[in-house]
Amino acid sequence: MNRVDHQMINERQFTSDAAHELRTPIAAIRIQAQVAIGATQPEAQKNALNALLHGCDRATRLISQMLDLSRLDAFAINHTSTEIHAIDVVAATRLQLAETGQEWLQKKQKLSFDAPDSLKLKVNPEWLAVIIRNLVDNASRYSPLGASIRVSWVVSPTPSLIIEDSGPGMSDADMQRLGDRFFRVLGDDSTGCGLGWSIVKRIARLCELQIDLSRGPELGGLKVQVSWLSTE
Numbered sequence: 001m002n003r004v005d006h007q008m009i010n011e012r013q014f015t016s017d018a019a020h021e022l023r024t025p026i027a028a029i030r031i032q033a034q035v036a037i038g039a040t041q042p043e044a045q046k047n048a049l050n051a052l053l054h055g056c057d058r059a060t061r062l063i064s065q066m067l068d069l070s071r072l073d074a075f076a077i078n079h080t081s082t083e084i085h086a087i088d089v090v091a092a093t094r095l096q097l098a099e100t101g102q103e104w105l106q107k108k109q110k111l112s113f114d115a116p117d118s119l120k121l122k123v124n125p126e127w128l129a130v131i132i133r134n135l136v137d138n139a140s141r142y143s144p145l146g147a148s149i150r151v152s153w154v155v156s157p158t159p160s161l162i163i164e165d166s167g168p169g170m171s172d173a174d175m176q177r178l179g180d181r182f183f184r185v186l187g188d189d190s191t192g193c194g195l196g197w198s199i200v201k202r203i204a205r206l207c208e209l210q211i212d213l214s215r216g217p218e219l220g221g222l223k224v225q226v227s228w229l230s231t232e
Contacts, residue, residue: 025055025056025058025059025062026055026059028051028055028058029052029055029056029059032048032049032051032052032055033048033052035048035051036048036049036052062195065195065196065199066195068130068195068199072199072202072203072206084122084123084124084207085122086120086121086122087120087121087122087123087125087128088118088119088120089119089120089121089123089128089153089159089161090115090116090117090118090119090153091118092125092128092129093113093115093128093132093151093153093161094113095129096128096129096132096133097111097113097132097136097151100133100136100137103137103140103141104136104139104140104149107140107143107144107145107146107147108145108146109140109143109145109146109147109148109149110146110147110148110149111136111148111149111150111151112148112149112150112151113150113151113152114150114151114152114153115152115153116153116155119153119155119159121159121228122228123207123228124207127203127206127207130199130200130203131161131200131203131226132151132161132163134196134197134199134200135163135196135200135224135226136149136151136163137196138196138197139163139164139165139167139221139222139224140165142165142167142168142222143165143166143167143168143221144167144168147165147166147167147221148165148166148219149163149164149165149166150162150163150164150165150219151163158227158228158229159227159228160225160226160227160228161225161226162223162224162225162226163223163224164216164218164219164221164222164223164224165216165219165221165222166216166219166220166221167221167222168221169215169216169220169221169222170213170222175213178197178201178213200226204226208229209226209227209228209229210226210227210229211224211225211226211227212224212225212227213225
């Protein structure tokens with residue numbers, strides 16, 4: 001009952017925060033629609049419609065991430081334990097990277113993938129896809145045009161997924177706050193919703209994964225390492 005009470009408090013806070021966050025893209029969509037209706041020049045109308053689409057994309061991403069968090073929280077309450085089978089995480093990563101990429105392709109960024117031929121780990125394939133999608137999306141979103149993004153799997157000393165970029169990186173203080181719902185780095189002009197890291201850290205807790213953040217020694221941006229401490 002204590003766990004349920006705690007969850008209900010979190011859900012009420014989350015609902016309040018989400019409602020506040022949704023006001024921004026919805027208001028922007030309405031404003032741009034009004035601009036497009038009133039525009040007399042084709043170029044002005046085109047710019048307004050592009051901004052409207054951008055607002056729709058942001059709202060769609062926010063709603064999708066809210067649903068991911070809701071499913072994870074529901075799973076945590078209703079399942080104290082679950083049987084998860086081993087999958088080939090290298091193949092799953094290749095599949096997820098092939099299905100995504102709109103963001104980094106549009107920004108002319110270079111993504112590379114380095115991994116052994118196969119690596120079997122116990123993980124929910126849907127949750128692994130969510131981790132990869134959010135971390136790669138963040139690496140692209142917070143890196144400039146033409147940046148490099150590297151995704152890799154290493155086997156030792158512990159099996160780990162590593163995602164690093166050549167972006168500006170983050171301060172130690174901001175790294176400590178990653179995972180706070182709706183937290184975004186001040187002064188950054190990216191359009192993230194501040195939920196991706198909340199989702200990744202929630203999955204890490206459910207799967208007993210370790211997440212380490214640092215500045216990449218080669219690319220110079222943020223380096224994220226997700227380690228499987230137990231492969232049994």
